[in-house]
Amino acid sequence: MIKVVFFDLDDTIADTTRLAEMARKNAIENMIRHGMPVDFDTAYNELLELINEYGSNFPRHFDYLLRRLDLRYNPKWVAAGVIAYHNTKFAYLREVRHVRKTLLKLREMGLRLGIITDGDPIKQWEKILRLDLDDFFEHVVISDFEGVKKPHPKIFQKALRIFGVKAQEAVMVGDRLYSDIYGAKSVGMHTVWFRYGKYANREEEYREYADHEITDLLDVLKIIEVLNSGKDDSNKKVHADR
Amino acid sequence: MIKVVFFDLDDTIADTTRLAEMARKNAIENMIRHGMPVDFDTAYNELLELINEYGSNFPRHFDYLLRRLDLRYNPKWVAAGVIAYHNTKFAYLREVRHVRKTLLKLREMGLRLGIITDGDPIKQWEKILRLDLDDFFEHVVISDFEGVKKPHPKIFQKALRIFGVKAQEAVMVGDRLYSDIYGAKSVGMHTVWFRYGKYANREEEYREYADHEITDLLDVLKIIEVLNSGKDDSNKKVHADR
Missing domain, CATH: 3.40.50.1000 (HAD superfamily/HAD-like)
Known part of the structure; x- marks a missing residue:
């Protein structure tokens, strides 16, 4: 019984998988929109590699992304990524x-x-x-x-x-x-x-x-x-x- | 010139001041709504004391709140606090x-x-x-x-x-x-x-x-x-x- x-x-x-993918893509797009000088594919693939290495619960994805892309640290870009990531997560959680x-x-x-x-x-x-x-x-x-x-x-x-x-x-x-x-x-x-x-x-x-x-x-x-x-x-x- | x-x-x-106050109140209310066994005033005043001591940027307010209130740790209550806090912050930022x-x-x-x-x-x-x-x-x-x-x-x-x-x-x-x-x-x-x-x-x-x-x-x-x-x-x- x-x-x-x-x-x-x-x-x-x-x-969650679909959500995480959407949130990550929106994060990269928003970072680029606020001046991060990289094309979407380069940044997105680098982020996926990073998540693969550090795990999806690593709290400093966007910081590390800038380091991996040889860009100087810019809290504006990180904030743009964080905002878009959270907005997506909250709006699209299904x-x-x-x-x-x-x-x-x-x-x-x-x-x-x-x-x-x-x-x-x-x-x-x-x-x-x-x-x-x-x-x-x-x-x-x-x-x-x-x-x-x-x-x-x-x-x-x-x-x-x-x-x-x-x-x-x-x-x-x-x-x-x-x-x-x-x-x-x-x-x-x-x-x-x-x-x-x-x-x-x-x-x-x-x-x-x-x-x-x-x-x-x-x-x-x-x-x-x-x-x-x-x-x-x-x-x-x-x-x-x- | x-x-x-x-x-x-x-x-x-x-x-920000008005926003933080609203966010904290909503957080406490949502924690209580999800079962935290304390009355609003006790919890809210404890939170204010805690923020006063540890600063508003301390990342573990809600964890510490439970400890101060002698309650066992419950991630559900912490999540309820975090959700309400963030929702308020995003919705009411002016x-x-x-x-x-x-x-x-x-x-x-x-x-x-x-x-x-x-x-x-x-x-x-x-x-x-x-x-x-x-x-x-x-x-x-x-x-x-x-x-x-x-x-x-x-x-x-x-x-x-x-x-x-x-x-x-x-x-x-x-x-x-x-x-x-x-x-x-x-x-x-x-x-x-x-x-x-x-x-x-x-x-x-x-x-x-x-x-x-x-x-x-x-x-x-x-x-x-x-x-x-x-x-x-x-x-x-x-x-x-x-």
Whole structure:
């Protein structure tokens, strides 16, 4: 009997990849508009390289961009980048298609809901609150707050303990085969791989850990119905695809 | 002959005190709305004390607020505070009354314009860009970027060097008697004390350094006209007021 459904946040609940790309492009455009003497492609590619090396949570992207482009430091350009980045992030933050419908339906079906996500706790909460989705979730488990990251079993075990349920009573839905699916499976949860965004065709070496694969979140409802009716034949699906 | 007019930024160009107060109140309200178990007055007064002790640029106000209130850390509440604070800042940032009219008229009169301000360079540029005022100013001199703060003569001398003018060819307009007026006077600039915001009746021990006192920025125009007509009798005014 499934009692709890856990969701990953980025690119499962919040449409983050598309948003980040748009925000970065607008940042570069605004820096150039305020006098940064570089063409768009050079600056944008340099920014992508930088993010690749330093990670997307590095707080000094625009400073470092100027250094990499051999430009003198100019707080005006950095401010122009920051403004455009934030404006875009606030204006274009969207939930993934069918999120709200799915969550609402799951709650109507009596399921309890949680989020298990990596990332900066304040930034992750900011997305949940800005999307007005917090009332759907009983608990949000954020790895940087707990001190352990997905796919480490501890973060999933912690989530199970918080809800007071067994692994086989929980489903994990996420876009990352490695951190979400492999991680949740390793503690014994049911797993649903949401093939969406830039990881839709990546990390396939962990595909065997996905009990189900979906491209529309509403399909979570059917999976739960089947699991709770006792007619689960889901494992066949994954192997049939290979 | 006056050639350059320098303005302070906070509470001379950008209406910051009122904005900060509104942003802080909204932050506390949103934290309480998302479950922080404290009443508004307790939390708001604690926040003001904290800002008083750690300064307004301290980046961890909301974290520390929870500690001071003996509450366990909760990133959801911090995120709620951050969101409301930023939303307010972006939605309510205003220029001080008559700023744009004054700047436009000064440019029409052939004056060159600059800003001399303290504060974080990126945040200061952010205000200028969000207010769309950057085209009016030839140079923005920010103390945290130059490594020296108002009222140190160096920051004013630096501004004069950048513009290539003598002190007696420049006017400084600002709301702070100590940092703006005393500082600018110490290098020999003409000074205009803009009595506005929370410093309208403070630091009066430096009042003798103000050549002029105004409560409407448009009065800068008359002062420049008089100075450039050679009929300057402004020093009398200050003493007449005492």
